[in-house]
Amino acid sequence: MKEFDPTIERSDKALIIKKQDDLLKDTIKYVLENSAFYQDHFKVNKLNVEDINSISELNKIPPISKKDLQSRNKDFWCAPAKQIVDYCNTSGTEGQPVTIPLTKSDLDRLAYNEAISLACAEGSDEDIYQLSTTIDRRFMAGLAYAQGVIALGAGLVRVGPAPAELQWLNIKELNPTTLIIVPSFLVKLIDYAERNHIDYQNSSIKKAVCIGESIRDDNLKLNALGSRIKEKWDIELFSTYASTEMGTAFTECKFGRGGHEHPELIITEIIDEEGNNVKDGEFGELTITTLGVEGMPLIRFRTGDICRKFTDPCSCGRTTSRLGPLLGRKNQMIKFKGTTIYPPAIFNVLDNQEFISLYCIEVYSDELGNDQIRVRFSAERNFDLKVLKEQFSVNIRATPMLIEESFEDLYRIIHPKNSRKPVKYFDFRK
Template sequence: MSELLRWEECLEKIQALAFRDPEVIEAVQWSRLREHLRYVGEHSPYYREVFRNAGITPDAVTCLDDFQRLPLTRKEDLARGAEQFLAVSEEEVRDVCQTSGTTGEPVCLYQTGSDLERLGLNEALAFGGGGVTAADRMLIVCAMDRSFMAGLAYFLGAQRIGATALRTGSSSLAHVIQTLKLCPPTVMVGVPGMLIALAERCLDQGLRPAELGIRKIFCIGEPIRNDDFSLNLSGQRLQELWGCELFATYASTEMATTFCECERGCGGHLQPWLMVLELVDEDGNVLNEDGAVGEVVATPLGVRGMPLVRFATGDIARLHLKPCACGRRTPRLGPILGRKQQMLKVRGCSFYPPAVATALQELPGVGLWYLEVRDAVDHDGDQVTLVLAESPDLPAPDAIQAHIAGRIRVRLDIGIRPALEVQKRVHDPAYRKPRTWFDFRQRSC
């Protein structure tokens, strides 16, 4: 029996699993994890070597402590040889997607037909948890091209739910606005910054975004909430412009699984049928306390093409273990606080670049910007320079420095450079995403 038929036959059970007692959820996850370990041990060259080096077999992993003694898989392992993770023949591969390369070289991920079915199920569970139904029209304002997984996943999820997909992409606001007029959607998926720009362009053309019939927006790629789940400035601006429900999401290409908020808006829910979630500290120790902050480690279940075990994402988040007000009993993740390799330390104070981004959102007149990081000369830590695009409306450097210091307790060096120069660095055509981080440190980070 195919994975798709298995999923379709027990879809209601999959949806209901998150509401069951924790003991039931754990038992189901453990059963699927044991199956996953046996599969990778038999089919994945990389993990066959992992088990061989550890001197154990997959069947010898009989408890969570055994599982957590397996080594973490990191992005560097994938980059060194993604083919070693391929667990099927080339003939079984149906799609090749690439990671964004935000923190390193892009990596190819190979997906089978079963993996694509699983991807659709994942997004259907995420969207369905947010109240999307077959009666909705979903405007997908993100890339379907350039080998990105995201747009493809959202399309497959809409299809699985039965909703109508409108695949405008994000390259032309004019085309998106035309679609809003010709085929009005009820749901949108996109990056908050892009959707804010879209709403402002609508206003320029005499259209009121809040009157266009959008009832839900699923936000990807950028945070819309603070650590306490209140809306940050981007979230507030989105809600002000579109006047609808907002849902924060978190995912990565390697995970092929989404953490999506429910209508309560208090963290992205784990889909227990599709993933085992861990958080680890800097030394790799597993964190099990409610409110703990650590690196997200994911084991996606049911993947056949390139299955992963204990994949360390590099993303830092807060773990929430108390039951959600919606009734789900699964762990939740708060907003991503930053990337592990991008943690900065200036004179004893640690922070992540997203904290700088949030502070800059509060200042009018700030356009494009990026951070340059070097080894500090006069102290043990980092020298961080915030480079901003020159503009007549830009606040004075001293004012920018003081404002940021009031938010993160660190006074950054400020550099003002011509707008065209900054634009070329941020939007470098050699990269698939805008870059706001340039690391010139010589030591390992």
């Protein structure tokens, strides 16, 4: 395993920058020796290895996008097949999936990343983690969590995305302390426990690492989903954000003030449309440069995720910057009735309605080319449509078209064949 020093996360800012400058230089040298894509990218932009000596010079390199990864996937690979131990891929919800090969060292890096992330979320070798996400189907996250739990020296219960009944049976048998779980599934676990008289409030579970969906709003307060869980079940909730391309997680500490960055693993920038860095605390597109990656390192990759960065010190003593919750995906921005909306804001309104059991959002263009929103939902009991409409007008200042569906029909739509996760957002715009 490579030497990464977690004490860096509580170091002086100047020391963090110095460390990142050194790792960045190694990365640039490495990709120019091994990646056909970056060799071309530097050539086309008339750049040489000696032009980039520090993070402050990073913006000389034009950022790259998911399209580059899709069109020239293998030109990003830096290690021969003999050195690859695992082939992950992206989910492909935005077109062609991208394959990310991992070397043994990358797998160790992933384990280290997740171990220090879980430790940041109050984890230790005293914990037992119940993992409710898939570990197969080339999914990096599941593998990362499993490796991280093992590296942390904690216990692992690999239940996977099994029904609520099985989750509870495992909790009863093995007394895990922590769930690694999609928060909307956590709501389902609570519902199941209530229906089946399981004393969940006195179970062994003390905390949950919430993956895939945000539990906080833009101001870092618990959103509807987070509040709904917390009101019923007073366990500690930790938000985490990650992606396959980054191979790095941003996980909250117990103060819940954004996901802590691991500066020895990644460089983050928040940039505007023109590629310039925005001010700290302002929204922009997260752009990343991975550090210490062998299989498929990335330099200035535009993630498409809109979020903001906090650089003020955190109460936990870490000096690293933190990423706020995602406002949304850049290409999911909806211009609707004079306002700009990202899907998570609509999810938040729907998550706040206890009678809604399932929902999805469809965005399409009307005959004038304007964005329109259709919300399809299933309800558990009778409700007042007027109230739901009001909720939309109060929270997002516009009311989408609302269509009630049967649970079964909607379930089929939200769980398309071969998808590793439920799909709540469909974009039919031209």
